[in-house]
Structures are given as structure tokens and as C-alpha cells.
Amino acid sequence: DTCTTSGPFGVFPDCEGLGASVFLNLVYGYALLTAAGFISDGSELLLEILSPGLVGGLLLPILGAVPDAAVIIASGLGASKEDAQEQVSIGMGTLAGSTVMLLTIAWGGSLILGRCDLSSRGTAINKTLTPKASIAEAANKTGVTTDTDTKTNAIVMMASCVTFLVIQIPAWMGMQxxxxxxLAAAAVALGGLALYCGYQVLFPELQRRKIAAAQAKAARKRGAMFAAHLGNTMGGILIDGEVNVQALNKMFEQFDSDGNNEVDVQELKLALVAMSVTMQDTEITDGDVEVWLKEFDKDGDGLISRAEFCAGMTHWVLEQAKNLSVRPRRPSFEGSLREGGRHELSAARGPAHAGLEPLLGSTPEQEAGEGQGEEDESDVEEEDDEEPMTKSQIIKKAILFLAIGMAMVTLFADPMVGAVSSLSKALGLPSPFFASFVLTPFASNASELVSSLYFASKKRKKNISLTYSQVYGAVTMNNTMCLGLFMVVMRAQGLEWTFSSETLTILLVTLLVGYLGASRETFKSRLAVPVLALYPLSIALVCFLDFVVGWN
Structure with missing residues (x-):
């Protein structure tokens, strides 16, 4: 195989042979996947501390579109005009593939994973799915239900399609x-980005839902860890796979300071403040209290009963244990949660916390005097990273993750373009568009795809609403920010617009799925198959229009 070096610093290999091209696509694709993961994790950390508004409405949507945007820019810049005309099709493949993948695989997959039984009124019943139903029953009597705001996001997504018409209509008239x-198309697309970000700032419902989900996730982890801490004195929070009820009752009694078998808002806040000291996280706010109350107070009376507390905490502990079983973690915390291993946590004490001593963990000095051996001491060091972070720590970690993600995208976007182009030639494909349509989006949008499917699998209305809103928002960013940058590249290189078939495919898929999302709130499971079928049909349509009709 003939290999050269290119990309930033001229150190990234680009090989012409099939085997080498496949290998490099896997390597560079994995690098972009990792970069997208860092950016996603950094954004999620920011969601834990942000309020919806300028930062949430402007920064986070743009960050989500960075990987695709980097590939689009790299596809047209850094090459001669002749090479750029060919390689820019990789940028269009990334743009089209990202949109179609999100609106078919993410949308249809979320419908399948999130489906619940439909009530007599035709709406989904949260977390209810009849097992072993026939195919006909599953197709027509199960589905998902979203909220009104999700319909609005679908309408906004469809409206963003107008950006393509600015460049496509003149192209049909012979002005390619x-x-x-x-320049006009770039201005309209980037203007659409400004309008969309303004919409997110003025009506930040999507950001509110993302922030609420992130805060609830952090609260569940913190609560499960504290339950594990208290359970250490009783043989562990999990015994033979079952939650230790005695430990949960002890935890409830420490929350219920007046002993009336109910925890009110003031008791909850005092208990969380004390718990935060034990967990070395003193950034408790009224928002944290609201999250706990919303998660536990199922009857909505503003109080948490013993039964509500134990049921909610059981769910949190089991969820955390499940997460540990599917994602490798440091063995120390896993042992604490599952086997009753001692989870040692430091606690600052002072007059401000007088009377809350039962909720405060032992100090390192006290625990060191209880005869713990060297093995436990090493566990303490390993567990430090598992403790909830303070606000300043969250900001530092988020900035670090975002910086790493951005740096990796900058380094690997251009090599990925070269690898896709080489793979396309090695396979004998008529255009690099087809390889980039399939490969690049799964690297740059993997975090959004996994996030969508994960949220949908919770089988709740609020989760599927957030899932579909994220999908519609990501496509809107493709239609504005990514298209705008693509037109800037076209303008800078003086390239011809030869993407009529690709544009029509994007518009058809966006309008079809957008119409579904805007016209109803409940989607029956039978819709999953035709929506998923749009993915291969999109590739077939581009081939037909390019090589049969001759639109290329």
C-alpha cells in the first residue's frame, strides 16, 4: 500500500490500499468518536451547574455540532481547488448522513426502546409494557407520547430547511x-443559527429539560453513594442483590429530624446540607432540594413519607449498581455498593452543623483509629475521584474535557477526510459522499445517538420528549451552523454546488419525520419500521438521482 503523511503537522498517514484505508478509518473514526464523547461529557457537566439562558442557549447547541462542523471545514480547505471539489463531497456526506441517521436510526430506535402500552385514550402509560405481545398488538397498541414543546421543536426544525433553498433553487436554474x-446562502444559514440560539435563550425549555436531567442524575449518584456509606455499618447497602431496608430506614430517620415519619422541605434541606459535608460537596442549593422532592414526593403533597423515601432510594441504589455492572468503575466504590465494603468519606464539622451529627460521616482521623488496614487506606485514595465534585471542580473538569475534545477534533478531522477519500477510491465508489454518509456520522454523532437511545429506554414521557427534542435540535444545527460553514468553504474555494440529489434527500427526510413530530404527540410502534427504512432509501435515492436522472 502506498502511504503518505498529511494533516496537522504532516504526521498523519494516508494510505491508498483497501486494508490500510479501512484501518485508518477505524483509527481516525475512533479518535473523532472519543473527541465527541469528551465534548458531550464536558457539556453534561456544565448542565449540572448552569441555569438555562445565554450559556445554555448559545454554547451547548454549538458544542454539539462541533465534530460535524470540523469535518465539513476540513473537507474543503487545505487542498487545491480540483481536489477540494471532490473532497467537499465528504463534507456533504457528513452533513446529509448526520441528519438522516438522527432522524431515522435515533428516532426509530428510540421509538422501539421507549415504547409503552397505550391507554384507552391513546396515550402511552409510563414504564408499562405488556410482555410477549403479538407483533400486531405491539405495533398498534404500544408507542410513545411526547409533550407540546417537542412538537414545537419539530416545527422549528422543518422551518430551518429554508436555508437549503437559498442555494438549491439557483442551482436548479443553472447557477452552480x-x-x-x-455568500447569501452562508448569511441566511448563519443568520438562522443566530435566530435558533436566540430562540433557545428566550424559550429555553429544551435546555431546562437537559439541565433537569443532568441534575437528577447527579442527585441519584450522590444519594446512592451516601446510602452506601451509611449501609457500611449494617453489612452493606446491598445484601445478596437486595437493598438493605434497615439501612434505608436508618437513613430516613436521620432525614426526619422531628420523628413524625415525614420529611418536609426544611428537614430535607438541612439533611442535604449535612450530607454534602460528608460527601465534601457544600454546593447545596434550592434547586437540589427541588430535585430530591420531585424524585421522592410521588403524591405531590410537599412531604416525603417513609414509604416514598425507601422506594425512591431503592430505585437510586439499584440504578447505580446497574450502571456499575455495565461500565467499568474503580473497584473500591463498586465494592462499597455491592459487598458492603467500607466507603470512607471525610467530613468537615463545625458549629453550623450542630445537631446533624448522625448524617455526618467519620473524619479520616476517627476512621484511622478504628483499626483499618492498609488495604482500606488504599481504597480511600481510589475513591476520591468517585466523590461528588464541588462547583469549581465541575467547571475545571468540564473545561478540561471540552479542551481535550476540541483539540482531538482539530487534529483528526482532516486525516479522517483523507482516509474516507482513500477508502472510497479503494472500494471503487463513484464518490466519497457514500462512504462519508455512512462512516463519519457514526463517529461524530455517536454520543447523541447513544444518549437518545438511553433516555428513551427509561420509558417515560419526559424522557422520550427530551430524546426527540435533542434529535430535532441537532438537525436544526445541521441545517444552520453546519450548512453555513459548508457555504463559507464553498465561497472560499470557488466550488460548484453539485449536491441537488443530496439536498433533496435531506429535505424529504427532514420534512417527513418533522411532519410526524409536529402533527401528533403519540407515535405508535408501527411507525418505527418505515422511519428506519428511510435510512437505506436515502442512499438509494441519491444513487438514483445522481446516476439515473443525472443530477450530479
């Missing part, structure tokens, strides 16, 4: 390389 039209 008009710099003024390219």
Missing part, C-alpha cells in the same frame, strides 16, 4: 458556482 449566491 455563483459566489454571491454562496
Amino acid at each position: 458556482a455563483n459566489k454571491k449566491i454562496d
Whole structure:
């Protein structure tokens, strides 16, 4: 195989042979996947501390589109005009593939994983699914239900399609390389981005839901860890796979300071403040209290009963144990949660916390005097990373993750473009578009795909609403920010617009799925198959229009 080096610093290999091209696509694709993961994790950390508004409405949507945008820019810049005309099709493949993948695989897969039984009124019943139903019953009597705001996001997504018409209509009239039209299209698309970000700032419902989900996730982890801490004195929070009820009752009694078998808002806040000291996280706010109350107070009376507390905490502990079983973690915390291993946590004490001593953990000095051996001491060091972080620690970690993700995207976007182009030639494909349509989106959008499927699998209305809203929001960013940058590249290189078939495919899929999302709130499971079928049909449509109709 003939290999050269290219990309940043001229150190990234680019090989022409099939085997080497496949290998490099896997390597660079994995690098972009990792970069997208860092950016997603950094954004999720920011969600734990942000309030919806300027940062949530402007920064986070843009961060989510960075990986695709980097590939689009790299596909047209850094090459001669002749090479750029061919390689820019990789950028279009990334743009089209990302949109189609999100609206078919993510949308349809979420419908399948999130489906619940439908009530007599035709709406989904949260977390209820009849097992072993026939195919006909599953198709027509199960589905998902979203909220009104999700319909609005679908309408916004469809409206963003107008950006493509600015460049496509003149192209149909024979003006494929008009710099003024390219500039106008870029201005309209980037103007659409500004309008969308403004909409997110003025009506930040999607950001509120994302922030609420992130805060609830952090609260569940913190609560499960504290339950594990208290359970250590009683043989562990999990005994033979079952939650230790005695430990939960002890935890409830420490929350219920007046002993009336109910925890009110003031008792909850005092208990969380004390717990935060034990967990070395003193950033308790009224928002944290609201999250706990919302998660536990099922009857909505503003009080948490013993039964509600034990049921909610049982769910949190089991969820955390499940997460540990599917994602490798440091063995120390896993042992504490599952086997009753001692989870040692430091606690700052002072007059401000007088009377709350039962909730405060032992100090390192006290625990060191209880005869713990060297093995436990090493566990303490390993567990430090598992303790909830303070606000400043969250900000530092988020910035670090975002910086790593951005750096990796900068380094590997251009090599990925070269690898896709080489793979396309090695396979004898007529255009690099087809390889980039399939490969690049699964690397750059993997975090959004996994996040969508994970949220949908919770089988709740609020989860599926967030899932579909994220999908519609990501496509809107493709239609504005990514298309705008693509037109900037076209204008800078003086390239011809030869993507009529790709544009029509994007518009058809976006409008079809967008119409579904905007016209109803409940989607029956039978819709999953035709929506998923749009993915291969999109590739077939591009082939037909390019090589049969001759639109290329």
C-alpha cells in the first residue's frame, strides 16, 4: 500500500490500499468518536451547574455540532481547488448522513426502546409494557407520547430547511458556482443559527429539560453513594442483590429530624446540607432540594413519607449498581455498593452543623483509629475521584474535557477526510459522499445517538420528549451552523454546488419525520419500521438521482 503523511503537522498517514484505508478509518473514526464523547461529557457537566439562558442557549447547541462542523471545514480547505471539489463531497456526506441517521436510526430506535402500552385514550402509560405481545398488538397498541414543546421543536426544525433553498433553487436554474449566491446562502444559514440560539435563550425549555436531567442524575449518584456509606455499618447497602431496608430506614430517620415519619422541605434541606459535608460537596442549593422532592414526593403533597423515601432510594441504589455492572468503575466504590465494603468519606464539622451529627460521616482521623488496614487506606485514595465534585471542580473538569475534545477534533478531522477519500477510491465508489454518509456520522454523532437511545429506554414521557427534542435540535444545527460553514468553504474555494440529489434527500427526510413530530404527540410502534427504512432509501435515492436522472 502506498502511504503518505498529511494533516496537522504532516504526521498523519494516508494510505491508498483497501486494508490500510479501512484501518485508518477505524483509527481516525475512533479518535473523532472519543473527541465527541469528551465534548458531550464536558457539556453534561456544565448542565449540572448552569441555569438555562445565554450559556445554555448559545454554547451547548454549538458544542454539539462541533465534530460535524470540523469535518465539513476540513473537507474543503487545505487542498487545491480540483481536489477540494471532490473532497467537499465528504463534507456533504457528513452533513446529509448526520441528519438522516438522527432522524431515522435515533428516532426509530428510540421509538422501539421507549415504547409503552397505550391507554384507552391513546396515550402511552409510563414504564408499562405488556410482555410477549403479538407483533400486531405491539405495533398498534404500544408507542410513545411526547409533550407540546417537542412538537414545537419539530416545527422549528422543518422551518430551518429554508436555508437549503437559498442555494438549491439557483442551482436548479443553472447557477452552480455563483459566489454571491454562496455568500447569501452562508448569511441566511448563519443568520438562522443566530435566530435558533436566540430562540433557545428566550424559550429555553429544551435546555431546562437537559439541565433537569443532568441534575437528577447527579442527585441519584450522590444519594446512592451516601446510602452506601451509611449501609457500611449494617453489612452493606446491598445484601445478596437486595437493598438493605434497615439501612434505608436508618437513613430516613436521620432525614426526619422531628420523628413524625415525614420529611418536609426544611428537614430535607438541612439533611442535604449535612450530607454534602460528608460527601465534601457544600454546593447545596434550592434547586437540589427541588430535585430530591420531585424524585421522592410521588403524591405531590410537599412531604416525603417513609414509604416514598425507601422506594425512591431503592430505585437510586439499584440504578447505580446497574450502571456499575455495565461500565467499568474503580473497584473500591463498586465494592462499597455491592459487598458492603467500607466507603470512607471525610467530613468537615463545625458549629453550623450542630445537631446533624448522625448524617455526618467519620473524619479520616476517627476512621484511622478504628483499626483499618492498609488495604482500606488504599481504597480511600481510589475513591476520591468517585466523590461528588464541588462547583469549581465541575467547571475545571468540564473545561478540561471540552479542551481535550476540541483539540482531538482539530487534529483528526482532516486525516479522517483523507482516509474516507482513500477508502472510497479503494472500494471503487463513484464518490466519497457514500462512504462519508455512512462512516463519519457514526463517529461524530455517536454520543447523541447513544444518549437518545438511553433516555428513551427509561420509558417515560419526559424522557422520550427530551430524546426527540435533542434529535430535532441537532438537525436544526445541521441545517444552520453546519450548512453555513459548508457555504463559507464553498465561497472560499470557488466550488460548484453539485449536491441537488443530496439536498433533496435531506429535505424529504427532514420534512417527513418533522411532519410526524409536529402533527401528533403519540407515535405508535408501527411507525418505527418505515422511519428506519428511510435510512437505506436515502442512499438509494441519491444513487438514483445522481446516476439515473443525472443530477450530479
